[in-house]
Amino acid sequence: MRAQANRMSRLIDDLLSLSRIELKAHVKPRSVVDLAELVRGVADSLQPLARERGVEIALTLAQASVRGDRDELIRVAENLIENAVKYGQSGGRVDVGVDLGAEGARLVVRDYGPGVAPEHLPRLTERFYRVDVGDSRDKGGTGLGLALVKHILQRHGGRLTIESAAGDGATFTALLEPADAPANVGQDLKRAS
Template sequence: MFDVVDPQAPVTAALVEALGSAVVLLDAQGVAQALSPAMLALIPALEKGQPLTLVLRDPDLIDAIEEVSRHGGRKIVELIERVPVERTFRIHIAALKGGGWRRAVMLTFEDLSELRVTERMRVDFVANASHELRTPLASLLGFVETLQGPARNDTGARDRFLSIMREQGLRMARLVDDLLSLSRIELRAHLAPETPVDLAGISREIVDSLTLMARERNVNLRLEMPAEPVKVAGDRDELLRLMENLVENAIKYGREHGEVFIEVADGPAEASVSVRDDGPGIAPEHLPRLTERFYRVDTAASREAGGTGLGLAIVKHIVLRHRGRLTIESALGQGATFKAILPRLSPQSRSTSA
């Protein structure tokens, strides 16, 4: 136990507030008496003078604090928070000396979120990548063996096979790129972006860059947005990727000779961007699973269009990292609408960026 008697003493609070680790000091009643800057950054909802249980209601954590406060000693608890994004903490609980039948306790938080995500990504990458790469790799090996054997001197077959091999190689490259992008986004999911980004400007940039692709399918892109910038707290590269994936999907899987409508809307607390196509639509049973990794409504059509099955999973994780919401509306024969709703830039951030 730490040899500290009074958790309310100014010197004790000053000591805790000078620490570089995420530390909170609770009195015998479980009220926060001091928090380090790292603690405030890790869990901003914690406040000095308020019970810890108002913010962290995990039964195992509460029981561990109670036990250490009554009987002294130390305990270690692992806490998993599910909202707004999943975060994992290892919490070291230690009693302070002195006091009556209950003791003050000190909690030190260790953020394991990045480590857990990395472990999970490693497992997912091996499982998913091995499954998805098996087919193109088998094709490549088959064509190589054919070119080394029966088609060794067949110029026509060689050109045809090399073209197919190139397509399979590009498919694997896209798959690896999407897997790495998804991994990077998941790795930073617990860190909400704070940089001011113009959602309207990003939408215009993506529409301009995909105009040629749309023209090849005779698809007309229509963009509606406010005249003024629509500022959100975001990661510019990730929001570009979000818009690119949504508009590309609408062009690829919408109606040929059709239209894609992109609308940027502004509000006092939230901004949104929606992408709507006039394609064949999606059956209701598929909607809840569209953002799963490698889930495809039509596997053959997706692969023919160059899809990896990861585009909407990337979109979902970008939206979650930005503390937003993704809605999907569709019905057979009526097209589909994908809408990303993001928090508006806070007034403090707006004044800082102005």
């Protein structure tokens, strides 16, 4: 009963978070956030889970400042890194990187687990979609994590890309506009997705 109550509590929290994000969907965040520092903090907070699952989180962080809502961007990093630790744990390692390139600031999370079959990739960010319902429930998933990530990134003028092949892990890339980007960059990122 306790496990089910905890799962329902997480589900309600995720639904409320999604609702709050959708309410602010057209209000672009203005604060400047150090993405590398934020990701380092999230990775540090997930170290106990990683140790419990036998997974090493390897960081490669370059300086990248973005305009954004700090709490929402923490949620993006938490969801992506935690998913990689939980669902890619058989690979024993999760690489987390932050860099700044021609397309913008990137948060890249790669696991070396079983990967995701191609037919599931287009649906991964749908609400409540799960590749394996039983496995997701066993690991505490609500089916809303990647939907939250997608909506947060859209609110920030960014996008999420997912690359995977069965048996070869998965790579999730959150692309965000840098803090010093011209005003039209966000529109360019939306058109590219």
